[in-house]
Amino acid sequence: MRILLDTNLLVRLAEIGTPQNIDARSAITSLQNLGHELCVVPQVIYEYWVVATRPTAFNGLGISIATADKAIEKWLQAFIFCSDEANIFLIWKKLVKQFQTSGKPAHDARLVAALQFHQLDALLTFNAVDFQLYTQLKVFTPEQVNQLPPSSLRCKQFEIAKFPFGYLVLLRLLLIYSKNHCPSSGRGFLKKQSHALKPTPRIAKIIFS
Numbered sequence: 001m002r003i004l005l006d007t008n009l010l011v012r013l014a015e016i017g018t019p020q021n022i023d024a025r026s027a028i029t030s031l032q033n034l035g036h037e038l039c040v041v042p043q044v045i046y047e048y049w050v051v052a053t054r055p056t057a058f059n060g061l062g063i064s065i066a067t068a069d070k071a072i073e074k075w076l077q078a079f080i081f082c083s084d085e086a087n088i089f090l091i092w093k094k095l096v097k098q099f100q101t102s103g104k105p106a107h108d109a110r111l112v113a114a115l116q117f118h119q120l121d122a123l124l125t126f127n128a129v130d131f132q133l134y135t136q137l138k139v140f141t142p143e144q145v146n147q148l149p150p151s152s153l154r155c156k157q158f159e160i161a162k163f164p165f166g167y168l169v170l171l172r173l174l175l176i177y178s179k180n181h182c183p184s185s186g187r188g189f190l191k192k193q194s195h196a197l198k199p200t201p202r203i204a205k206i207i208f209s
Contacts (some may be wrong), residue, residue: 001122003120003123005030006111006125007043007048023146027146028124031153036153039118040076042084043084044111045075053068082118091113091116092109093110099133108130112162123138
């Protein structure tokens with residue numbers, strides 16, 4: 001899956017040693033190791049900068065500009081950057097009217113608009129409740145990711161396609177070999193083998209759709 005990271009994930013990554021920092025790092029590492037693509041959009045970078053460089057007396061992190069900039073450069077290397085596009089505004093405008101959104105939640109609506117425009121699959125956030133209006137949106141928290149067994153987090157599209165694709169390539173090579181070297185008996189053998197190892201309809205649908 002391609003998963004959008006909310007601003008609070010980046011903020012927690014900057015708070016070294018806190019429980020939520022550990023949760024955020026663990027969830028991100030697990031998802032990346034299992035083949036998921038983690039994405040950021042300009043909005044989460046802007047919002048991170050505001051919180052990170054704001055003084056602690058005003059509920060910020062009090063991080064220096066140089067440190068905040070270094071963190072952003074690191075994340076732009078680690079995550080996929082999805083740029084702002086004009087049509088995101090049109091999607092946002094439709095969402096805030098549809099859900100009668102007012103005040104601060106309009107910022108969350110813009111994240112949803114970016115997610116829809118870039119055709120991302122899900123959102124990772126510490127504040128899932130902020131997105132409960134969007135019932136068709138897949139929302140995960142780091143706590144949920146960390147509590148699930150690795151098998152249920154595995155990137156299924158890669159896992160499902162890996163064996164059948166290799167099998168099809170191998171079968172094709174065997175067919176070519178049998179045609180050149182075993183014209184009489186090879187086809188019967190391969191026909192039996194291909195029938196025995198035939199991919200399930202679900203796998204075949206994923207590969208050939």
